Amino acid sequence: MLRMGLVIPSLGGRVSEVSSRPMPSRTMIGYSHVSKSFGHLKAVDDASLDIAEGEFLAVVGGSGSGKTTLLRLANRLIEADGGTITVEGEEVRNVDPVALRRRIGYVFQSGGLFPHLSVADNIGITPKLLGVATAEIDARIDELLALVQLDRTAHRDRLPEALSGGQRQRVGVARALAAKPRIVLMDEPFGALDPLTRDALGDDYRALHRSLGLTTVMITHDMTEAILLADRIAVMRGGRMLAQGTPVELSKSDDAYVLELLRTPRRQVERLNALLPQSGAA
Numbered sequence: 261m262l263r264m265g266l267v268i269p270s271l272g273g274r275v276s277e278v279s280s281r282p283m284p285s286r287t288m289i290g291y292s293h294v295s296k297s298f299g300h301l302k303a304v305d306d307a308s309l310d311i312a313e314g315e316f317l318a319v320v321g322g323s324g325s326g327k328t329t330l331l332r333l334a335n336r337l338i339e340a341d342g343g344t345i346t347v348e349g350e351e352v353r354n355v356d357p358v359a360l361r362r363r364i365g366y367v368f369q370s371g372g373l374f375p376h377l378s379v380a381d382n383i384g385i386t387p388k389l390l391g392v393a394t395a396e397i398d399a400r401i402d403e404l405l406a407l408v409q410l411d412r413t414a415h416r417d418r419l420p421e422a423l424s425g426g427q428r429q430r431v432g433v434a435r436a437l438a439a440k441p442r443i444v445l446m447d448e449p450f451g452a453l454d455p456l457t458r459d460a461l462g463d464d465y466r467a468l469h470r471s472l473g474l475t476t477v478m479i480t481h482d483m484t485e486a487i488l489l490a491d492r493i494a495v496m497r498g499g500r501m502l503a504q505g506t507p508v509e510l511s512k513s514d515d516a517y518v519l520e521l522l523r524t525p526r527r528q529v530e531r532l533n534a535l536l537p538q539s540g541a542a
């Protein structure tokens with residue numbers, strides 16, 4: 261696999277780097293008392309959250325807790341009923357939705373690729389819509405394929421159906437980065453992948469996030485993934501923003517649901533340790 265000069269940090273190195281790094285303070289996305297209902301259902305209920313420049317924030321919570329709705333409110337795929345949402349200091353309701361979406365990359369759970377377009381055309385579609393010159397788009401596609409570690413010759417002209425799930429997600433990330441956004445929203449990007457591919461993609465994306473200076477908001481159902489990848493975690497329940505903070509801060513929460521979520525990875529490890537021989541003992 262191509263590495264193209266990207267340093268993929270070891271897990272241990274990344275975790276200590278995350279915990280010792282001071283967070284920058286400029287707010288890239290700000291939610292203030294935001295609400296969104298569908299009929300009588302409050303999908304997002306009075307939620308407030310600030311995401312700082314350069315931050316990697318994971319949003320966790322049960323099915324139907326409002327995570328996707330929260331994400332889509334930021335780029336106006338859904339319009340809020342109440343409260344204020346800002347992106348880079350501008351209220352999103354004052355920004356043209358199409359222009360807003362070009363400033364914010366979006367990675368879908370299934371990759372969200374156009375099935376009839378090649379990998380190259382999927383990646384190049386936004387620059388093309390923006391009127392970027394063909395030669396420049398071609399160079400950008402190659403650069404992005406290298407960034408997401410897909411071999412140019414092997415993958416450039418393939419249709420999405422001829423890719424593995426992990427490769428499709430890499431193309432999805434490349435497409436989200438094609439218009440050089442500073443913010444990337446990811447809706448369970450690695451959820452449907454096998455654990456090894458998921459780990460590799462998570463690590464690789466985290467390295468990209470850092471080297472490109474991105475601000476990332478990622479929905480995940482996997483608390484282990486949230487703890488390992490994110491600087492901070494926001495916990496949603498029933499549309500409410502239940503808690504937010506670093507894993508260490510959340511571990512001091514007095515909310516039983518938050519503590520239960522945080523205990524899950526450790527409980528899984530304990531069960532695995534009971535079932536499997538300790539490493540080196542096999």
Ligand SMILES: Nc1ncnc2c1ncn2[C@@H]1O[C@H](COP(=O)(O)OP(=O)(O)OP(=O)(O)O)[C@@H](O)[C@H]1O
Nearest residue numbers: 298301302303321322323324325326327328329330
């Ligand atoms: N367009 C819609 N019309 C009606 N109800 C909706 C719509 N979108 C979301 N909902 C409802 O709003 C609630 C929150 O949905 P949302 O997709 O934000 O949850 P989620 O936390 O992302 O769930 P999951 O983890 O299952 O993807 C759910 O009860 C859902 O059924």
